[in-house]
Amino acid sequence: MSATDSSLLRPGLLGRATVNVVVTVSVLYTLLPVLWLVLASTKTRDALFSSDLLSLSDFSFLRNLDDLFAMDGGLYGRWYVNSLLYAVLGAALGALISVACGYAFDKYRFRHKEKLFGLVLAAVMVPQTVLALPLYLMASEAGLVNTFWAVFIPVLFNPFGVYLGRIFARGYVPDEVLEAARVDGAGELTTYVRVALRMLGPGLITVFLFQLTAIWNNFFLPMVMLSDQDLYPVSLGLYQWNSSASVSPEYYPVVIMGSLLAVLPLILAFVLLQRFWRSGLTAGAVK
Amino acid sequence: MTTTTHSRVPAGAARAAAPQPSASGVRARRAARRRRLGACGVLMTPFFALLVTVFLIPVGTAVHLSFFSDDQPGLGFGPERQVFVGLRSYAAVLTDPTFLGGLGTVALYCLIYIPLMVVGALALALMLDSGVVRLRAFAQLGLFLPHAVPGIIAALIWLYLYTPGISPVIELFAKGDITIDFLGVHTVVPSIVNIALWSNLGYNMVVFYAALQAVPREVIEASVVDGAGPVRAALQVKTPLVRASIVMVSIFTLIWALQLFTEPMLLSQSSPMISSRFSPSMYIYDAAFTRNNYGLAAAASVVLLVCTIALSYGVTRFTSRADSEEAR
Numbered sequence: 001m002s003a004t005d006s007s008l009l010r011p012g013l014l015g016r017a018t019v020n021v022v023v024t025v026s027v028l029y030t031l032l033p034v035l036w037l038v039l040a041s042t043k044t045r046d047a048l049f050s051s052d053l054l055s056l057s058d059f060s061f062l063r064n065l066d067d068l069f070a071m072d073g074g075l076y077g078r079w080y081v082n083s084l085l086y087a088v089l090g091a092a093l094g095a096l097i098s099v100a101c102g103y104a105f106d107k108y109r110f111r112h113k114e115k116l117f118g119l120v121l122a123a124v125m126v127p128q129t130v131l132a133l134p135l136y137l138m139a140s141e142a143g144l145v146n147t148f149w150a151v152f153i154p155v156l157f158n159p160f161g162v163y164l165g166r167i168f169a170r171g172y173v174p175d176e177v178l179e180a181a182r183v184d185g186a187g188e189l190t191t192y193v194r195v196a197l198r199m200l201g202p203g204l205i206t207v208f209l210f211q212l213t214a215i216w217n218n219f220f221l222p223m224v225m226l227s228d229q230d231l232y233p234v235s236l237g238l239y240q241w242n243s244s245a246s247v248s249p250e251y252y253p254v255v256i257m258g259s260l261l262a263v264l265p266l267i268l269a270f271v272l273l274q275r276f277w278r279s280g281l282t283a284g285a286v287k
Numbered sequence: 288m289t290t291t292t293h294s295r296v297p298a299g300a301a302r303a304a305a306p307q308p309s310a311s312g313v314r315a316r317r318a319a320r321r322r323r324l325g326a327c328g329v330l331m332t333p334f335f336a337l338l339v340t341v342f343l344i345p346v347g348t349a350v351h352l353s354f355f356s357d358d359q360p361g362l363g364f365g366p367e368r369q370v371f372v373g374l375r376s377y378a379a380v381l382t383d384p385t386f387l388g389g390l391g392t393v394a395l396y397c398l399i400y401i402p403l404m405v406v407g408a409l410a411l412a413l414m415l416d417s418g419v420v421r422l423r424a425f426a427q428l429g430l431f432l433p434h435a436v437p438g439i440i441a442a443l444i445w446l447y448l449y450t451p452g453i454s455p456v457i458e459l460f461a462k463g464d465i466t467i468d469f470l471g472v473h474t475v476v477p478s479i480v481n482i483a484l485w486s487n488l489g490y491n492m493v494v495f496y497a498a499l500q501a502v503p504r505e506v507i508e509a510s511v512v513d514g515a516g517p518v519r520a521a522l523q524v525k526t527p528l529v530r531a532s533i534v535m536v537s538i539f540t541l542i543w544a545l546q547l548f549t550e551p552m553l554l555s556q557s558s559p560m561i562s563s564r565f566s567p568s569m570y571i572y573d574a575a576f577t578r579n580n581y582g583l584a585a586a587a588s589v590v591l592l593v594c595t596i597a598l599s600y601g602v603t604r605f606t607s608r609a610d611s612e613e614a615r
Contacts, residue, residue: 015518020421022411022414030485031429040453130588133584162334188327217439220572239439239553263436266435
């Protein structure tokens with residue numbers, strides 16, 4: 001491709017300016033609310049209501065942080081640990097389960113396979129709110145309502161992860177490798193654990209990240225299942241504190257600071273694992 | 288005689304010998320196949336155990352519950368028993384103005400949200416793909432950032448930005464002598480659309496961008512040779528090539544939009560415009576856990592489920608028909 005060809009594809013000066021303006025405005029739209037959250041977290045309650053965001057006279061970031069962890073006997077710290085447990089353990093275990101199933105869908109042949117896969121895809125479509133009441137009734141029958149497991153077990157289920165796992169298995173694990181392992185006399189499961197799982201690494205991390213985000217965001221299921229505040233994840237806890245804020249405004253700075261801290265783990269995960277999820281998105285999108 | 292025996296012996300031996308290795312071969316192949324199916328079973332069992340317990344049984348339970356009702360004979364003192372009520376719960380749901388109102392709200396929400404989301408994300412992806420955007424990596428990261436913000440926190444941030452007294456946005460408008468109530472009768476749905484758009488625009492943009500990156504450069508070069516300008520190349524060459532992604536994003540956006548719950552639930556703490564049955568999902572929650580009417584909640588769940596499946600199927604059919612027409 002010569003230089004003239006590529007310059008033909010480039011829009012003219014006016015087009016270029018328009019494109020840059022539109023993208024800049026969009027980036028401001030996505031960034032400014034987060035910036036507001038950061039600035040608001042440094043304000044005392046009174047400064048928050050005076051809307052003087054840029055003045056540094058009422059800087060109370062550290063005090064707000066102290067207040068956050070002292071509020072209601074340190075509930076926030078508990079919620080944070082709970083969220084980490086639900087999300088990190090749930091996503092790790094869930095990703096392993098989904099990817100193993102997706103791999104089996106790609107590498108083995110059996111009767112009615114595509115029908116079964118259709119069932120998995122159909123499960124992607126079903127709204128969580130539809131499942132909530134029956135899940136609650138089942139959990140209450142099993143005596144699991146208001147326990148860690150009532151939230152932890154349902155979030156392991158990730159049919160979209162199976163779909164991704166199948167695509168990744170097709171893309172990353174050549175059938176020849178499995179044939180070679182079989183000729184060498186390696187068992188099927190040993191081959192999966194020792195050979196295939198390594199090749200599936202980036203895919204596994206992508207599914208893990210998808211599920212981590214989903215569980216960290218989860219709000220409906222904990223709201224249905226949990227009544228003990230000590231078991232709440234951050235999302236539900238902040239929801240509750242915010243509902244108290246209209247009566248007792250001392251909750252406002254705490255809710256804002258708590259929101260800021262709740263954003264950090266996912267940002268950290270996305271930045272650290274950037275290399276993997278980018279390739280994963282491509283696989284999921286191009287199909 | 289000798290010749291026949293001679294010829295017979297090796298033939299017999301061959302006949303006797305030949306099935307033997309093939310029999311063991313069949314057996315070995317069967318054993319291998321059984322081993323493989325066994326491994327396949329082991330790899331699939333955990334997922335399908337989950338599928339049965341947290342998906343199939345709950346869906347079945349919801350359908351079952353929707354046809355039954357708790358009947359308490361003797362002024363509620365006798366033992367509770369379930370009685371078959373047929374379609375009574377469905378009739379109750381479908382004639383309940385608050386449920387129909389919720390469906391209408393979600394329909395309006397989808398009509399505003401989905402086109403804005405798909406067109407906006409695609410337009411941004413095409414612009415970033417055109418190669419003229421400065422600081423492209425930074426722009427992408429900035430647009431993607433809200434995806435890392437949990438839904439309830441996105442709703443919290445925007446709730447504060449919609450609240451007079453706290454919001455710098457409202458203050459800015461006030462300086463220009465414009466009073467704006469983001470949570471009024473006509474603004475509440477657009478305000479919720481804005482939260483969802485803010486949360487998901489960047490994520491879908493990255494999906495489209497990834498698909499655009501996979502478009503072979505020769506195709507675009509060929510269109511340039513044919514005299515297509517940058518805008519025409521984007522709309523008539525690149526866009527049709529990422530149809531699969533457009534369909535996928537549309538369906539996922541639709542499924543999520545129909546479940547609308549988190550944002551209105553949070554906003555309802557501060558806005559009298561949002562009732563406890565604002566959307567079908569909120570209706571289900573309210574029926575099940577506030578009114579304890581399981582039959583009603585289950586019937587509403589099944590209606591929502593049927594709507595979701597029908598609409599997703601409709602989108603798939605519509606796009607595949609458009610595909611085959613294009614092929615013609």
